Amino acid sequence: MRIASQDGGKSRRARRSEPVILFSVAHQMFAISADSVQEIRSTDSMAGAANEIEQPLLEKVRHTIDRAHRKYYVVNACTHFNLPVTRPTLVLILRQLRVAVLVDKIERMAEISAVHTLPLAFIGDERRWYRGLAYVEDHVIPVIEPAGFLTREEFKALERVTKSSESQREMEGAVQA
Amino acid sequence: MTAPETPDRSSFVLLQVGERRFALPSEIVSELAPPVRLHTFPHTSALVAGVIVRRGHAVPVYDVAPTLLGKDSPTHRFYLIAQRAFGKTSEAGAIPLNGECELATAEVQPPDPGRPAYISGSLKIGKETVELLDFEALVAQQSADTVDASHVEAQS
DSSP: OOOOOHHHHHHHHOOOOEEEEEEEETTEEEEEEGGGEEEEEEHHHHGGGEEEOSSOSBTTEEEEEEETTEEEEEEEHHHHTTOOOOOOOEEEEESSSSEEEEESEEEEEEEESOOBOOOTTOOSTHHHHEEEEEEETTEEEEEEOGGGSSOHHHHHHHHHHHHHHHHHHHHHHHHHO | OOOOOOOOEEEEEEEEETTEEEEEEGGGEEEEEOOOOOBOOOOOOTTEEEEEEETTEEEEEEOOHHHHHSSOOOOOOEEEEEEEEETTEEEEEEEEESSOOEEEEEEEEOOOTTOOTTEEEEEEETTEEEEEEOHHHHHHHHHHHHHHHHHHHHHO
16 A cells, blocks of 8 residues: 655645736736736836827727737726726736736736635626636735726727728828828 | 424524614524625625635625615624525625624514515514514615616716
């Protein structure tokens, strides 16, 4: 009879930790997987690259930025989460989605061992906003679902509006020339 | 020999919400928790105040006072953890209380006519009549109230 060593058991039980960025918006802390963020820039450094949407379709998206020939929609996290509006200082440029998020500040990096399912009592938009909850020290922090910043429908509508205003601008330019 | 007929007496947890006492069936109550930290984060589920952590799990906290008392609850001294059914599964939920709980055995009487749907009956405890809560209906009532309020707000 073989008795499994305790070390072997421990290693099987060991969970893979996930690096996250802890950021805050209107004094509320959130976590986002570090893998889903491509770049963090100050709003000042992005000012030149930002284009205002002339007739904003969504209150939370008022600007676009162009990065590597791709158009990113800038989502104001305060408006997205129905929080009091602050003056954001940083932009999180997401990796897999053409979305950039305005936030107040980066708190720090952290490792989380698990993302706990959002309780079923939560029945609203938060089910789309969050992957779940993480316990970081004594805090319960919602873990962002990056795809929750813009629904597919919102994304398509924004694409339509920005393309139509771009073609209008091009036509106006051609007429002036 | 036949057993003597006895009235159907079940056990209930009597809980203090504001200045009133209510009852919940003891079989849905898991524990009485101390006033641990309430964690809040943005969400749109109006009846949920936040979560507390019990035994490594996030337990949603239902603020039932506005429905039961018509006003916000005073300082919370305890959380009563009860099970709520979600289809075939169940989930623990916490109700903030401002007094201790008591276990009682009593016979359930039908609710007074005109009482809300979340009052499923009443218990005679000594000289006191304590209303029995239907946890599911209470939570559903709060959701409906919230939808109604937002609808009125949107129309005004």
